Amino acid sequence: MAHVSLPHDAKAGPTKSEVRAVLLSKLDLTPTDHFAEVGSCTGAVTVEAARRAGRVTALERKPERVETSRKNLAANEVGGSVELRESEAPEGLPTDADALFLGGSRNYEAVLDHAVEHRIDRVVMNVSRLEVAGAATAAFRERGLLDEVVQFQVSHGYELAGATSFDSQNPVYMLVGGAGEVAADGGKAAMDDGGAATDGGETSTDGDERVRGTERSPGDSTGGGRR
Numbered sequence: 001m002a003h004v005s006l007p008h009d010a011k012a013g014p015t016k017s018e019v020r021a022v023l024l025s026k027l028d029l030t031p032t033d034h035f036a037e038v039g040s041c042t043g044a045v046t047v048e049a050a051r052r053a054g055r056v057t058a059l060e061r062k063p064e065r066v067e068t069s070r071k072n073l074a075a076n077e078v079g080g081s082v083e084l085r086e087s088e089a090p091e092g093l094p095t096d097a098d099a100l101f102l103g104g105s106r107n108y109e110a111v112l113d114h115a116v117e118h119r120i121d122r123v124v125m126n127v128s129r130l131e132v133a134g135a136a137t138a139a140f141r142e143r144g145l146l147d148e149v150v151q152f153q154v155s156h157g158y159e160l161a162g163a164t165s166f167d168s169q170n171p172v173y174m175l176v177g178g179a180g181e182v183a184a185d186g187g188k189a190a191m192d193d194g195g196a197a198t199d200g201g202e203t204s205t206d207g208d209e210r211v212r213g214t215e216r217s218p219g220d221s222t223g224g225g226r227r
């Protein structure tokens with residue numbers, strides 16, 4: 001897959017290429033998918049998504065960043081399948097998306113409500129701030145959306161005195177899940193379970209809260225996992 005070229009920058013973003021690689025593996029986009037994005041900013045994720053999904057609807061609340069997205073999409077010869085909307089989600093979100101990425105966190109609870117209401121199959125949110133990560137994790141769990149919480153940090157090597165040292169990027173918290181299998185009760189049962197699980201670990205045998213995940217180690221205690 002071609003490199004993403006970003007000749008136009010914004011005051012935020014881009015989502016770094018290694019983070020995008022993990023994000024794209026979680027979103028698992030196919031040519032039949034309609035992908036919705038909250039916070040296109042530089043358009044780095046939008047470009048990669050447009051190369052994989054059949055349709056992309058990308059929202060950005062700041063008009064100058066919509067322009068930046070538009071120019072970077074053009075620089076990567078991506079366009080036809082992408083609808084860029086200047087809008088603050090959940091306003092402007094499509095109701096028929098198969099996958100949703102929250103790159104911006106404003107109104108994220110209402111955005112997650114939209115995902116539940118419209119049964120969006122894959123939902124991923126990237127967070128860099130610790131407090132927001134905690135609150136967003138709870139919001140995913142309360143809605144029965146949470147499959148995985150992934151935290152990672154990328155460092156780039158550089159040469160120092162004939163050896164290799166590293167520059168590290170900020171840690172990323174990636175919340176991964178979806179509403180494709182949320183029960184008809186709107187996730188209420190999962191919410192009730194979540195209530196039990198957020199009691200400071202008192203109900204957990206190993207003091208370790210676990211989410212419904214797909215790739216678990218043998219010692220993991222919870223079952224289920226959608227994919």
Ligand SMILES: C[S@@+](CC[C@H](N)C(=O)[O-])C[C@H]1O[C@@H](n2cnc3c(N)ncnc32)[C@H](O)[C@@H]1O
Binds near residue numbers: 040042059087106
């Ligand atoms: C960290 S940047 C996203 C970076 C982007 N993924 C990229 O690669 O350039 C977050 C962006 O989300 C936008 N944003 C935050 N909340 C939003 C919302 N509810 N609706 C639309 N845009 C939002 C911000 O204006 C900002 O441009």
